[in-house]
Structures are given as structure tokens and as C-alpha cells.
Amino acid sequence: MNSQIEKLYKISKKESRLIIGLMSGTSLDGLDIALCKIQGSGFDTQLEILHFDTLPYQDEFRNHIRKIFAKPEIQQQDLCGINPYVAIVHANLINSALANWKINPSAVDLIASHGQTVYHAPQSLTKNPDLPNSTLQIGDGDHIAVHSKIITLSDFRQKHIAAGGEGAPLAAYGDFLLFTDAIENRILLNIGGISNFTFLPAKNSPLKAFATDLGPGNTLMNQYMWRHFNREMDLNAEIAASGTVNETLLKHLLQEDFLELAFPKTTGPELFNLDYLTIKQENSDTQHLSPPDVMATLNMFSALAIANGIQRLTQDLNNAAIYVSGGGLHNPLLMANIRAGLPSVKVTSIDEIDMNPDAKEACLFAVLANEAVAGKPENVAGLKDSPAVCMGKVSFPF
Ligand SMILES: Nc1ncnc2c1ncn2[C@@H]1O[C@H](COP(=O)(O)OP(=O)(O)OP(=O)(O)O)[C@@H](O)[C@H]1O
Ligand SMILES: CC(=O)N[C@H]1[C@@H]2OC[C@@H](O2)[C@@H](O)[C@@H]1O[C@H](C)C(=O)O
Known part of the structure; x- marks a missing residue:
């Protein structure tokens, strides 16, 4: 037997595994690295975060990604080169995180790498019946495995699409296994x-x-901040809070077919981008608005897209609570606007149910890898509209 297959077999039989979950989202702020100790599988999964860090990207990395990110037309040569480039940058970041934490790479069983989404194209976006739902995450798994010397699972979304999904949201799987409660609708x-x-x-x-x-x-707030203020984000909503919501532009922003589609559905910056904003400003004759007023309106737009969507579900639900994760939790105006749009439901940080809100997505990829090596598809058969499959492709370092 190939010694790497034997190693993976032994890992799959272990009582608990050390798995590094990686998430690199659309915000391009950095690589989330969560070192998780995972015991069991399925509903018996127990996850403990041993270490977590977001290691920031350099401008050079961001500039490379921006050349191809969410763009329908790009240079193939860029895409081809950026695929291994992302993997090598990620492997180097993993190696330095492990060194900071004083963990020997040989102690880590697996890496679960999400990769960098560069394009997400469900048919609801392309309207092209000839091409299937598709999505592309780059940062090749073989390169990560070779450069970290750790068995790596990557490219999780392709199996989801092959089995009938849109490739997202994959959070459903880990959330279902880790956070389902006996009495509370979450x-x-x-x-x-x-x-x-x-x-x-x-x-x-x-x-x-x-x-x-x-x-x-x-995403829209970040893109606007980058274009008009040369900043990555509206830190603590300082700009948005200094502006006034323009109701006319807001009404136009909310007129979008995607927002009316039934659940489940997926989208990305391929739709919600500055061209979207420009067209809505032209249609509503609001090109004259000051940048703070646009930011206030974009903040309210995101909040209402969230609150109105969730309202569809909670209007018929008793004993429900909303637990929030992700960077938006740190935007006080966004959270206040969401809470105002959902007055009858508790909206709180996922911290309250013992999960670090910034580490959650990285941890969920560690759970997906754990299911791929030690679980079974039946563990997630209770999910509606998500295929019951194990996901992730295996790359060996040697
Ligand atoms: N203090 C803050 N004030 C305002 N916004 C913040 C703050 N901290 C984080 N954010 C927002 O959160 C973003 C990062 O969020 P997160 O890391 O969850 O996104 P991501 O993982 O890149 O995205 P996705 O989950 O869609 O792939 C930042 O780019 C910023 O817009
Ligand atoms: C294609 C893609 O990368 N989608 C991301 C993105 O970021 C948030 C949202 O859109 C979500 O659907 C998904 O990520 C999370 C981790 C998911 O799959 O659950």
C-alpha cells in the first residue's frame, strides 16, 4: 500500500484528529487559520479550537487576486499562475502560524483548504441553460500539501455541484452537525x-x-470604500454613520430579482458590485449623493437584504434566535440596522453558543474534512436542498 494512503487510513481511525481549517473569503483581508481538535463525526462531532489567527495578506497578493476576482473576462495566463501562487502563499502562512504556535507540522493530521473563490456562476446569474452551475476556488491543494508536508483536502465545492447543488453555502453541513439544538430554532x-x-x-x-x-x-461597502476612500473597509461604520440614507436609491437597490428568489440560492460580487450601484444610481437619478450618504445607503441596503430575507422565515417561527458570525458583526451600524429590521427576534453573536465568530467558517471546513475522512454521507442526509455527500479532494505531500 502507498504509505500516504496508509497514513490517511490511520488518521481516519483516530479517536481525535488535529485539522487546520482555512478560509479566505471575498473580503481579501487575510487567511483565517483555525487549528481544531476534532473528536468523532456526524452528530457526535466535538470541536475545540486550539489556535486561531487571521494572517493578513500583503498588497501584492490582493493586487494579483483583484486582476481576476469576480470578473467575467480575464487573462488566462493570470488565472493559471495565480492558482499555484495562492497555494504557496497559503502554505507559507500556515507554516508561519504553526511556528508562532510552536506546533510541529508532523503533529497536524490534515489541512482543510477552502481556497480563494475567484468566480461563482450559478445559472441564476449566467441565465445560460447550456452551462451547469459552476464555481471556481483556486489555490491548488497539491502545492499546499507539498509546501506544508501535511495531507490536504481542498476544492470542496465541486462535489456539491456535481451532486445537484450550487456549490454553496457549505456552512449548512458543519452548522447542522455542531449547532442543532434540542429546543431552540436557530x-x-x-x-x-x-x-x-x-x-x-x-x-x-x-x-x-x-x-x-x-x-x-x-462586499458593496468594501468595494465603495476602496474606490472612494482608498481604504479596505468602513472601520466601525464611521463613514456610513456620518451620512444619511437616501430612500430613493435604497428603493432601487432593493429592486433585484435575486432578492426575490426562493431559498436556497447563492450569489457573489459577480452580481453585487460597483456596476450594480452605478446602474441603480443612474436609474434613480442619485449620482449627486455624497460618499457618506452612499455608504449610509449601502449599509442599510445590506441590512435590509439580510433582515427582509430572514423575516420570511421567522414570521412563522416560535422560539427562534439568530446567532451572528463573520466580519459584519463588527460593524455597529450594520448590526443596529439589522436589529431594527427584525425587532421580534433575538440577534446576538455566535459567541453565545461557544463559537468564535471570526473563526467559524474556517472551523466548518475542518469539519468537512473530518467528515470526508471519518464520516459518512448519511450524517448529513437530514439537510433539505443540500446533497448528502462528503466533500474535498485529497492531496498527498509525497
Ligand atoms: N470593525 C469593523 N468595522 C466595520 N466592518 C468590519 C469591521 N471588522 C470587519 N469588518 C467587515 O468584515 C469584513 C471581513 O469579514 P469576513 O472575514 O467575515 O469576510 P470574508 O470571510 O472575506 O467573506 P465571505 O465569508 O463572504 O467569504 C471586512 O472586510 C469588513 O468589511
Ligand atoms: C462561492 C463562495 O465562495 N461562496 C461563499 C461566499 O461567502 C459567503 C457566501 O458567499 C457563502 O455562500 C460562501 O461561503 C461559505 C463559507 C459557505 O459556503 O457556507
């Missing part, structure tokens, strides 16, 4: 570049769990 809202939620009905409920994207989270 909505796990993540506000990254794009906002999404997982609905977890209480264990005895006849309802089924599912996950869906909602619309923009931070």
Missing part, C-alpha cells in the same frame, strides 16, 4: 462579503435544516 447568520444563513430547526421539529445566501454583506 438561525446562524454569517456576514462576510456575502451574507448567508443556516436554518437549524429544533431537533423535534418537523421542519428541515437548510442554508442559503441572502445578498450583499460587506
Whole structure:
């Protein structure tokens, strides 16, 4: 037997595994690295975060990604080169995180790498019946494995699409296994570049769990801040809070077919970008607005896309609570606007159910890798509209 296959076999039989979960989202702020100790699988999964860090990207990295990110037309040569480039940068960041934590790489069983999404193209976006739903995450797994010397699982989204999904949100799987409660109906809202939620009905409920994207989270605000203020984000909503919401522009921003689609659905900055804003400003004759007023309006737009979407679910639900994760949780105006749009539901940080809100997505990829090596598809058969599959492709270092 190939010694690497034997090693993987032994890892799959271990009582607990050390798995590094990686998430690199649309915000391009850095690589989230969570070193998780995971025991068991399925509903018996127990996850403990041993270490977590977000290691910031350099401008050079961001500039490379921006050349191809969410663009329908790019240079193939860029895409080809940036694929291994991302992997090598990620492997170097993993190696330095392990060195900082004084952990020997040989102690780590697996890496679970999300990769960098560069394009997400469900048919709801392309309207092209000839091409299937598709999505592309780059940062090749073989390169990560070779440069870190750790067995790596990557490219999780392709199996989801092959089995009938849109490739997202994958949070459904880990959320379902880790956070389903006996009596409380839970909505796990993540506000990254794009906002999404997982609905977890209480264990005895006849309802089924599912996950869906909602619309923009931070992405439009970030893109606008970059263009008009040369800053990565509206830190603590200082700019948005100094402006006034323009109701005319807001009304136009909310007129979008995607927001009306039934759950589950997925989207990305391929739709919610500055061209979207420009067209809406032209249509509403609001090109004259000051940047702070635009930011106030974009903040409210994201909040209402989230609150209106969740309202569809909570209007018929008792004993429900919303637990928030992702960078949007740190935007006080966004959270206040969301809470105002959902006055009858508790909206709180996912911290309250013992999960670090910034580490959650990285941890969920560690859970996916754990299921791929030690779980079984039946563990997630209770999810509605998410295929019951194990995901991730295996790369050996040697
Ligand atoms: N203090 C803060 N004030 C305002 N916004 C903040 C703050 N901290 C984080 N954010 C927002 O959160 C973003 C990062 O969120 P997160 O890391 O969850 O996104 P991501 O993982 O890149 O996205 P996705 O989950 O969509 O892939 C930042 O780019 C910024 O917009
Ligand atoms: C294609 C893609 O990368 N989608 C991301 C993105 O970021 C948030 C939202 O859109 C979500 O659907 C997904 O990520 C999370 C981790 C998911 O799959 O659950």
C-alpha cells in the first residue's frame, strides 16, 4: 500500500484528529487559520479550537487576486499562475502560524483548504441553460500539501455541484452537525462579503435544516470604500454613520430579482458590485449623493437584504434566535440596522453558543474534512436542498 494512503487510513481511525481549517473569503483581508481538535463525526462531532489567527495578506497578493476576482473576462495566463501562487502563499502562512504556535507540522493530521473563490456562476446569474452551475476556488491543494508536508483536502465545492447543488453555502453541513439544538430554532447568520444563513430547526421539529445566501454583506461597502476612500473597509461604520440614507436609491437597490428568489440560492460580487450601484444610481437619478450618504445607503441596503430575507422565515417561527458570525458583526451600524429590521427576534453573536465568530467558517471546513475522512454521507442526509455527500479532494505531500 502507498504509505500516504496508509497514513490517511490511520488518521481516519483516530479517536481525535488535529485539522487546520482555512478560509479566505471575498473580503481579501487575510487567511483565517483555525487549528481544531476534532473528536468523532456526524452528530457526535466535538470541536475545540486550539489556535486561531487571521494572517493578513500583503498588497501584492490582493493586487494579483483583484486582476481576476469576480470578473467575467480575464487573462488566462493570470488565472493559471495565480492558482499555484495562492497555494504557496497559503502554505507559507500556515507554516508561519504553526511556528508562532510552536506546533510541529508532523503533529497536524490534515489541512482543510477552502481556497480563494475567484468566480461563482450559478445559472441564476449566467441565465445560460447550456452551462451547469459552476464555481471556481483556486489555490491548488497539491502545492499546499507539498509546501506544508501535511495531507490536504481542498476544492470542496465541486462535489456539491456535481451532486445537484450550487456549490454553496457549505456552512449548512458543519452548522447542522455542531449547532442543532434540542429546543431552540436557530438561525446562524454569517456576514462576510456575502451574507448567508443556516436554518437549524429544533431537533423535534418537523421542519428541515437548510442554508442559503441572502445578498450583499460587506462586499458593496468594501468595494465603495476602496474606490472612494482608498481604504479596505468602513472601520466601525464611521463613514456610513456620518451620512444619511437616501430612500430613493435604497428603493432601487432593493429592486433585484435575486432578492426575490426562493431559498436556497447563492450569489457573489459577480452580481453585487460597483456596476450594480452605478446602474441603480443612474436609474434613480442619485449620482449627486455624497460618499457618506452612499455608504449610509449601502449599509442599510445590506441590512435590509439580510433582515427582509430572514423575516420570511421567522414570521412563522416560535422560539427562534439568530446567532451572528463573520466580519459584519463588527460593524455597529450594520448590526443596529439589522436589529431594527427584525425587532421580534433575538440577534446576538455566535459567541453565545461557544463559537468564535471570526473563526467559524474556517472551523466548518475542518469539519468537512473530518467528515470526508471519518464520516459518512448519511450524517448529513437530514439537510433539505443540500446533497448528502462528503466533500474535498485529497492531496498527498509525497
Ligand atoms: N470593525 C469593523 N468595522 C466595520 N466592518 C468590519 C469591521 N471588522 C470587519 N469588518 C467587515 O468584515 C469584513 C471581513 O469579514 P469576513 O472575514 O467575515 O469576510 P470574508 O470571510 O472575506 O467573506 P465571505 O465569508 O463572504 O467569504 C471586512 O472586510 C469588513 O468589511
Ligand atoms: C462561492 C463562495 O465562495 N461562496 C461563499 C461566499 O461567502 C459567503 C457566501 O458567499 C457563502 O455562500 C460562501 O461561503 C461559505 C463559507 C459557505 O459556503 O457556507
